[in-house]
Amino acid sequence: MVKQQLTPDQEFDQLVVIVAKLAFSQQKKVTELLREVHYMYHDPAFARYRPYLKLFRGWLVIPYSFWMRDMIGAGRYLVARIRAGEVLSARFILFMRFMREFPPEIAQKIVAMHEHDVQKGKYDSWTRSSKRFDAYEKQILNDPHLREEWEKIKSQFNVDLYRNPVGILRRYVYSERNFKGDDWYFTFDDDESAFYEIFTNFCERFDLWGMEGETPLLLKLTVNILPVGFMIVIPTYMSLDGGRDIRWKKITEVMSALGAARMGARRLAAKEDREDEALRIKAANKQALADGKKGKDRIEYIIRVVGLPANTEDRTIRLRLNLADEILAERQEEEGFDHPSFHTPYHLDKYPAQPATAKTKSTSPAITHPANTSTLAYVKAAAAELSAEEKAELRKWLGN
Numbered sequence: 001m002v003k004q005q006l007t008p009d010q011e012f013d014q015l016v017v018i019v020a021k022l023a024f025s026q027q028k029k030v031t032e033l034l035r036e037v038h039y040m041y042h043d044p045a046f047a048r049y050r051p052y053l054k055l056f057r058g059w060l061v062i063p064y065s066f067w068m069r070d071m072i073g074a075g076r077y078l079v080a081r082i083r084a085g086e087v088l089s090a091r092f093i094l095f096m097r098f099m100r101e102f103p104p105e106i107a108q109k110i111v112a113m114h115e116h117d118v119q120k121g122k123y124d125s126w127t128r129s130s131k132r133f134d135a136y137e138k139q140i141l142n143d144p145h146l147r148e149e150w151e152k153i154k155s156q157f158n159v160d161l162y163r164n165p166v167g168i169l170r171r172y173v174y175s176e177r178n179f180k181g182d183d184w185y186f187t188f189d190d191d192e193s194a195f196y197e198i199f200t201n202f203c204e205r206f207d208l209w210g211m212e213g214e215t216p217l218l219l220k221l222t223v224n225i226l227p228v229g230f231m232i233v234i235p236t237y238m239s240l241d242g243g244r245d246i247r248w249k250k251i252t253e254v255m256s257a258l259g260a261a262r263m264g265a266r267r268l269a270a271k272e273d274r275e276d277e278a279l280r281i282k283a284a285n286k287q288a289l290a291d292g293k294k295g296k297d298r299i300e301y302i303i304r305v306v307g308l309p310a311n312t313e314d315r316t317i318r319l320r321l322n323l324a325d326e327i328l329a330e331r332q333e334e335e336g337f338d339h340p341s342f343h344t345p346y347h348l349d350k351y352p353a354q355p356a357t358a359k360t361k362s363t364s365p366a367i368t369h370p371a372n373t374s375t376l377a378y379v380k381a382a383a384a385e386l387s388a389e390e391k392a393e394l395r396k397w398l399g400n
Helices: 008-018 026-041 044-060 070-081 089-097 104-120 132-141 145-156 190-203 248-257 267-291 294-308 314-338 376-384 390-399
Strands: 168-170 208-212 215-218 222-226 230-231
Touching: 008 026, 026 044, 026 070, 044 070, 070 089, 104 222, 104 248, 132 215, 145 190, 190 208, 230 248, 267 294, 267 314, 294 314
Parallel strands: none
Antiparallel strands: 168 208, 208 215, 222 230
16 A cells, blocks of 8 residues: 655644644644744755754654753754754764654653643652552641741732742752752842742742642652653652552553663673674674685684684574674664764765766775765665655755
8 A cells, every 4th residue: 555645734734733732832832943844854955954854853743751952942053054054063963963762652652641640730640649648738738837837928928929820839949969950049139039949948848849829739759751761759758668659560661662671780791791702703704704714614713713612503603693793783873873864964075076077087085975885775775765755856956
């Protein structure tokens, strides 16, 4: 069955549908930039920058929790540089090189659902309801001392000035370890600064994260996903029962979807030894073939050079050679990011154009166009994924 080719407008409509399902008003925040990046991607004038545009277009529709940096700001920076006709700096290309691959779709779906729960103040997807929380919340709600302290704050400030659109007052956000944000530095020079300094201390004293109207909002056991993994916050009033309070199976599902593998220190060490041995066998085999060794002579040479047991079977050596090929292929794929056909546009200063005449032939090996190297496989692989429309545009561009 032939896959129907979507128009740019139809593609954009699909992207809007995806981002509309995300929490934290992500659709409102990214739609303008998403539209610009998407239509630049389809504009032949920017064909050489398509890998970069595709990279940011993809990240704009991925749940916020996976964002390692401000993708909106970085995307605007890219668009501004391209529209100004500037050559992208090596530093910015390096920044994009280290942007992680898109998380698997199943992980995105799980996290997107969790974000909607978090937006509503629900953390039940990865934690279990706690009777201890319910009991402590009841105690806090009926604590006359808390009410007295809250009235003292209101006597000093018009607290309604500092509520968010849904009527919630939030304290300053705490930072991990010694990595302190702007909120950490003490300021008491105006009403707003003074209020937040006092209110943050008030919340810490009573284990709150804020106030909704006149209702104190008690801290609860929370599990949130970050770009680098999970963060678990255990309130100081709670004695955690890890097996009962946290849904470890649910967390493991997300980690598995992200590619985490169950492997202890012993298995990991054995895997590293196996891979090291495979690469040494690969090198010994290459030298044996270069020396003209075949059959039994080649196997004996590999066993002797690598230091394998004398009774090592041919089958074991073949398996290690296959493993070495897989390792080298993965490394080549990772290094392929810098290849112009994958992410880096062709720049004239890197690949000088040659006159298109039969009389002119370059004999200098100093600068080689990627099409004349072994990395041609990257170009072919990338071209194979293009639609018929994109291939036609590519031919036109190459012809120019």
